[in-house]
Amino acid sequence: MASNSSGGIWSGVASLDRKRLGSSVSPLRSVLPEAFPTEASDFRVLIPRLGSSLLPGGDQRCRWRRKRALASHGASWLNLLTTIEMDDSPGDPQEAGVATLNRREFLKASGAASLSRLWPRGPFASPAIRRVRPSDPSWPSKEAWKRLNEAVGGNLIQVDFPINLCTSSFQSADCKTVFANLKNPYYIGDNPGITQTLGWVDAWAAKPSVYGVAARNADDIAAAVDFARENNLRLVVKGGGHSYQGTSNAPDSLLIWTRHMHDVTIQHDFVARGCKSPQAPQRAVTVGSGTIWLQAYDAVTTKAGGYVQGGGCTTVGVAGLIQSGGFGSFSKHYGMAAAGLLEAEVVTADGKVRIANACTNSDLFWALKGGGGGTFGAISKLTLRVRDLPELAGGANFIVKASSDDAYRRLIRHFVGFYREALFNDHWGEQAHFSPDNKLGISMVHLGLDTEQSRGVWQPFLNWLAQSSTAYTIESQPEIGSMPARHWWDLDWRKEHHHDVFKADSRSSASPINVWWNGDAGQVGWVVWGFESLWMPASLLQDDSQEKLANALFSASRFSEVELHFNKGLAGSPSEAIEAARDTAMNPSVCGAFALAIVADGQGPAYPGIPNHEPDVAKGRKAAATVRRCMNELRAVASNGGAYLSESNFFESDFEHSYWGTNHARLAQIKKKYDPDGLFFVHNGVGSEQWTPDGFTRL
Ligand SMILES: Cc1cc2nc3c(=O)[nH]c(=O)nc-3n(C[C@H](O)[C@H](O)[C@H](O)COP(=O)(O)OP(=O)(O)OC[C@H]3O[C@@H](n4cnc5c(N)ncnc54)[C@H](O)[C@@H]3O)c2cc1C
Numbered sequence: 001m002a003s004n005s006s007g008g009i010w011s012g013v014a015s016l017d018r019k020r021l022g023s024s025v026s027p028l029r030s031v032l033p034e035a036f037p038t039e040a041s042d043f044r045v046l047i048p049r050l051g052s053s054l055l056p057g058g059d060q061r062c063r064w065r066r067k068r069a070l071a072s073h074g075a076s077w078l079n080l081l082t083t084i085e086m087d088d089s090p091g092d093p094q095e096a097g098v099a100t101l102n103r104r105e106f107l108k109a110s111g112a113a114s115l116s117r118l119w120p121r122g123p124f125a126s127p128a129i130r131r132v133r134p135s136d137p138s139w140p141s142k143e144a145w146k147r148l149n150e151a152v153g154g155n156l157i158q159v160d161f162p163i164n165l166c167t168s169s170f171q172s173a174d175c176k177t178v179f180a181n182l183k184n185p186y187y188i189g190d191n192p193g194i195t196q197t198l199g200w201v202d203a204w205a206a207k208p209s210v211y212g213v214a215a216r217n218a219d220d221i222a223a224a225v226d227f228a229r230e231n232n233l234r235l236v237v238k239g240g241g242h243s244y245q246g247t248s249n250a251p252d253s254l255l256i257w258t259r260h261m262h263d264v265t266i267q268h269d270f271v272a273r274g275c276k277s278p279q280a281p282q283r284a285v286t287v288g289s290g291t292i293w294l295q296a297y298d299a300v301t302t303k304a305g306g307y308v309q310g311g312g313c314t315t316v317g318v319a320g321l322i323q324s325g326g327f328g329s330f331s332k333h334y335g336m337a338a339a340g341l342l343e344a345e346v347v348t349a350d351g352k353v354r355i356a357n358a359c360t361n362s363d364l365f366w367a368l369k370g371g372g373g374g375t376f377g378a379i380s381k382l383t384l385r386v387r388d389l390p391e392l393a394g395g396a397n398f399i400v401k402a403s404s405d406d407a408y409r410r411l412i413r414h415f416v417g418f419y420r421e422a423l424f425n426d427h428w429g430e431q432a433h434f435s436p437d438n439k440l441g442i443s444m445v446h447l448g449l450d451t452e453q454s455r456g457v458w459q460p461f462l463n464w465l466a467q468s469s470t471a472y473t474i475e476s477q478p479e480i481g482s483m484p485a486r487h488w489w490d491l492d493w494r495k496e497h498h499h500d501v502f503k504a505d506s507r508s509s510a511s512p513i514n515v516w517w518n519g520d521a522g523q524v525g526w527v528v529w530g531f532e533s534l535w536m537p538a539s540l541l542q543d544d545s546q547e548k549l550a551n552a553l554f555s556a557s558r559f560s561e562v563e564l565h566f567n568k569g570l571a572g573s574p575s576e577a578i579e580a581a582r583d584t585a586m587n588p589s590v591c592g593a594f595a596l597a598i599v600a601d602g603q604g605p606a607y608p609g610i611p612n613h614e615p616d617v618a619k620g621r622k623a624a625a626t627v628r629r630c631m632n633e634l635r636a637v638a639s640n641g642g643a644y645l646s647e648s649n650f651f652e653s654d655f656e657h658s659y660w661g662t663n664h665a666r667l668a669q670i671k672k673k674y675d676p677d678g679l680f681f682v683h684n685g686v687g688s689e690q691w692t693p694d695g696f697t698r699l
Helices: 075-081 103-109 112-118 121-125 142-151 162-168 173-181 185-190 218-230 293-303 318-323 362-368 405-423 451-467 491-496 518-523 546-557 575-582 617-635 655-674
Strands: 156-158 197-200 211-214 234-238 253-257 264-270 282-288 341-347 353-357 378-385 392-402 428-435 439-447 472-484 502-504 515-517 526-537 562-565 593-603
Touching: 142 156, 142 211, 142 218, 162 173, 211 218, 218 234, 218 253, 218 341, 218 353, 218 378, 264 293, 282 293, 293 318, 318 378, 341 362, 353 362, 362 655, 392 405, 392 451, 405 428, 405 439, 405 451, 405 546, 428 546, 451 472, 491 502, 502 518, 515 518, 526 617, 546 562, 546 617, 593 617
Parallel strands: 197 526, 211 253, 234 253
Antiparallel strands: 156 211, 264 282, 282 378, 341 353, 341 378, 392 439, 392 472, 428 439, 428 562, 502 515, 526 593, 562 593
């Protein structure tokens, strides 16, 4: 917790002292936990997942409870459709082909195996498609799996589910180790059967695929796509595994797992392929689709001094984030991550490896920029724009508590005006939090300001607080300052300067750059109870609307903690960033929003059926209802805002409009063109309405 204790994390910067805040400001006290909680603890901490760099250890409203979660995933009624029970298990791919012929294999041997290859496309386009499960007669034979294994150079894997180690005994050492590891995002990422979010009460729980292709390149991906299409399998793609909606896991499926495809290459004169008119070469970075953002930042920023727009969380996958739009701490300046996509190599449902850029397959290219992951194809490579990095970046962190509801109303009202005047520009991103205990948490980042400038920006606000010192208590010492931007993700530099901002992967085999922000720790292996987001239009910042906005924030904060993520709304960004965002598939609301409001709740690692580690369904449902009521207060002033598909409600109503607004119709056309038979299915993805919730049966 160095950032909240001895003088701040900013290089050579002392924290603001009490004199500058006024003499009657209360003694400084950190409200953030010293360490991640033990399993027995139950806590709520301010500032979830924020400018994680700025609030070491201070993340997430995690609650650790153990009760049973519903995890239907649509499976209960689908089982009714499975009329033929088969006795054979999928088998080990390495042993495939050596077992005796069973009923399923007999069907295959007698010609049914190749049936799907011979079918014209017509039948697949009919509404009668039902993907096969291991219990179905047409599930591929061991011979067929063996052929796939050979085609992918021996990289077909049986997908293990580590939590199974707990089914025999939840008290075993193995089970304890698994649950300890479920707090390490790199352990989770290295296990193809589990996901960074383990589930969502009443929505889904992580389930492993039967087999996975641990892909090395586009050819491996194409082999998996062909195999899934030809054998009518449910296909799923996983990169970083951070989907809140559970879209990178599905039981009874074939997984394309890109984890090992993480080459990162800086290109000094990239030119998109296939353009008729000459394009100016530009600096870019090409990454394998299994790359996570820290790997990209390490190469582009720490090693090369440039900037690539990605996500805030270091362990999120590049491919998943780009396809969902993507915002990082500095998006208010650089814009959406998807807008920085220059080219993708993507395997479409027909098994073709295609290049998609502004000149070649430009419709597909546009859809990949925010149209949703796992929907239009499986990406093998992405090339992203590299930008110049200013010399300095930094932030402002503190928490103020108001002494009464009235004082809190005034505080929110004053902050709204202050934000509009001083912070509504491309220097300032990340978050402000408004909570039921009348606290305002500031955890913002800035780009391109030095320490004096950034402190100067906040001084009027701090002066205002000091003038009303009986009404407001500063609960954590303001830390406002700057550091060299190039070292933002530089683990060694942060260590050297005592910035205790990262947690590290302690496994002996871990790469030294396997770190994650303290601020993201609460979401590792978590189970979601409720999660909603809403873009807040910048019109609410106008003089005659500020009161309305402040009142809505106050009313919402009576229910739950509201986070305003300023970097996830592009109003206030440079026009270039807004124009680039308009050329993506995202809901155009993002361009006119000053912030994305997020309200969320959940608990630490849990899984249904594992005693002592069960999701707390009762609490979860209550929390979901509270999240909804809280968000409804904001919807009252931003009814048509739309939601950010990556960070939104599993049960989002009218998701097509919420996620993509007027862009949905075009996305639906592109989906039809590149994947007419719906091989790529994800929950609430484009075209998903044509399928049962589990993606197995076409409606
Ligand atoms: C802790 C945490 C922090 C987050 N922080 C941020 C943030 O700062 N900013 C932000 O914008 N979002 C954030 N998100 C949301 C995140 O960006 C999305 O969930 C994103 O889709 C995750 O991508 P992934 O590759 O890690 O996840 P995955 O679950 O692997 O993939 C997400 C989706 O993309 C698909 N996909 C993955 N790889 C490919 C591929 N190669 N080809 C085709 N489809 C693919 C998957 O099938 C799935 O549908 C956060 C999420 C979490 C859990």
